[in-house]
Amino acid sequence: MTVTSAPPHPRVFSPAAVVASCAGFVLIGALQALYGPAIPAFRGEFGLSPSAAGLALSAHFVGGVAGVLLFDRLHGSGRVGNRRILGASYLLMALGAAGFALAPTWPAALAMALLAGLGFGGIDYGLNQLFAVGFGHRSTAMLNILNAHFGIGAILGPALIGAVGSAHYPAVFLGFALANLPLLLCLRGVHDRAPQTPGTATQTSRETSAVTTSGSSSEGSTERSSDTYRGQVLARSLGSVLAMFVALYVLHVGIEAGVGGWEPTHLETVGYGAGAAATATSVYWLMMTVGPFLAAPIALRFSAQAIITVSCAGMTGCLLLATVPELAPYAYAGVGLFIAPIFPTGLPWLNRAAPRARRAGAVVIAASMVGGVVAGPALGKAIEWSGIRAVPLVLAGISALCLAVTLRLIRGTRTR
Known part of the structure; x- marks a missing residue:
C-alpha cells in the first residue's frame, strides 16, 4: 500500500497581507466604537434627542448586514476576485467615515454611516471567511488572532475620542478614513481565489463515484432514487x-x-x-x-x-x-x-x-x-x-x- 502525504495548503495571504488584515480589524473595531463616545457632540451640533443620536450606530449595523450579504453574493458569483471586493469595502468604509465627518445635516450623516457600515460588513465577513479557509488546520487559531484585533480597535476608538474631546469627532473620523487607504496597497498579497471550503472536494468526489457506480449498475434507477432520498435527508x-x-x-x-x-x-x-x-x-x-x-x-x-x-x-x-x-x-x-x-x-x-x-x-x-x-x-x-x-x-x-x-x-x- 502506497502512503502519500497531503498536499500543502494553498496560501491565501502573504505575511504582509496577514498584518494588513489584522490592521483592518483594528480599524473596523474602532469605527464601531467611535459613534457612542461622539454622541454628545452629535446632539449639540444637530440638536438631537438621545434616541435620534443613537440612530448612527443603527445605520452602521444596517449597512453592515447589507455589506455581509453583498460580499457573499459577489464572492459566490466567482466573477469578482477577493482583492477587488476587499478593496471596494475599504474604500466604502473610508468614504463613509469621511462623509460622516463632513456631513452638513443629520440625514446626510446617517446615509454616510450606512455607507461606512456597508464597507465594514464587507471587511468583517470577507476576512473572516477567507481566514476560515485560508490557513488549513491553523485557521481557528488565526481567526482568534484576527478577531482579537477587533477588540484592540474597540478599546482604542473611545480612548482617542476621550483624548481629543467629542467636539473634535470630525477630525477623528477623517483620520480613520485616511488610515484605510494604505491597506489597499497590501491587497496584492491576498489570493484572488480562495481554496474550497474543507470537505467540499471530498463530498464532490463521493457524489461522482456514486453516480458512476449507479450508471454502471443494472439497478441504476433504484440507486438514483436512493441518492435522491439521501440528498433530501442531507x-x-x-x-x-x-x-x-x-x-x-x-x-x-x-x-x-x-x-x-x-x-x-x-x-x-x-x-x-x-x-x-x-x-x-x-x-x-x-x-x-x-x-x-x-x-x-x-x-x-x-x-x-x-x-x-x-x-x-x-x-x-x-x-x-x-x-x-x-x-x-x-x-x-x-x-x-x-x-x-x-x-x-x-x-x-x-x-x-x-x-x-x-x-x-x-x-x-x-x-x-x-x-x-x-x-x-x-x-x-x-x-x-x-x-x-x-x-x-x-x-x-x-x-x-x-x-x-x-x-x-x-x-x-x-x-x-
Whole structure:
C-alpha cells in the first residue's frame, strides 16, 4: 500500500497581507466604537434627542448586514476576485467615515454611516471567511488572532475620542478614513481565489463515484432514487445544522451586548460606585480582547467543539457567580474571557459541518449583527419584568441555552 502525504495548503495571504488584515480589524473595531463616545457632540451640533443620536450606530449595523450579504453574493458569483471586493469595502468604509465627518445635516450623516457600515460588513465577513479557509488546520487559531484585533480597535476608538474631546469627532473620523487607504496597497498579497471550503472536494468526489457506480449498475434507477432520498435527508440535516449555528451566534452576541450594556447598572444597583462600575465594564471589554489571543494556541491542540463547549459552560458559571455582589466584577471579567473565542472558533466548525451550504458563513455573521441590534430592546423588556438585580440570572439563562445548542450541534455534526 502506497502512503502519500497531503498536499500543502494553498496560501491565501502573504505575511504582509496577514498584518494588513489584522490592521483592518483594528480599524473596523474602532469605527464601531467611535459613534457612542461622539454622541454628545452629535446632539449639540444637530440638536438631537438621545434616541435620534443613537440612530448612527443603527445605520452602521444596517449597512453592515447589507455589506455581509453583498460580499457573499459577489464572492459566490466567482466573477469578482477577493482583492477587488476587499478593496471596494475599504474604500466604502473610508468614504463613509469621511462623509460622516463632513456631513452638513443629520440625514446626510446617517446615509454616510450606512455607507461606512456597508464597507465594514464587507471587511468583517470577507476576512473572516477567507481566514476560515485560508490557513488549513491553523485557521481557528488565526481567526482568534484576527478577531482579537477587533477588540484592540474597540478599546482604542473611545480612548482617542476621550483624548481629543467629542467636539473634535470630525477630525477623528477623517483620520480613520485616511488610515484605510494604505491597506489597499497590501491587497496584492491576498489570493484572488480562495481554496474550497474543507470537505467540499471530498463530498464532490463521493457524489461522482456514486453516480458512476449507479450508471454502471443494472439497478441504476433504484440507486438514483436512493441518492435522491439521501440528498433530501442531507438538505434537511444541513438546514437544521445551519439553524443551530444561527441560534448559537445570535444568543452569544446577545449575551455579549447584554453584559456590556447592563453590567454598570447592575453593579451600581448592588452597591458599587459609578467609577468602580465603569472600570469593571472596561475590564470586561479588555478580557474580550485578551480571550482570543489566549485561545489561539489552545485551538492548535483542541477541537472547535471542545473550545466552544468550555466557553459556554464557563460563561454560564461566571454569570451565576455574578449574582453574588462581592464576586460580580470578577465574574463579569470571566464572562468576557470565556465568550471571546466563540465567534472566531465557530466559523471553521461551521465550514466543516456544512461544506455544501455556501452561504452559511454569511447567514450566521449577518444573524450575529442582527442579534446585536435586537438584544438591547429584548433584554431591556426582560429586565423590566424581573428587576435590575436579576440581570446576571437572565443572562445566565440565555447562556445555558447557548450551551444546550452547542451540545446539540456536537451531536448533529458528529461524523460516523
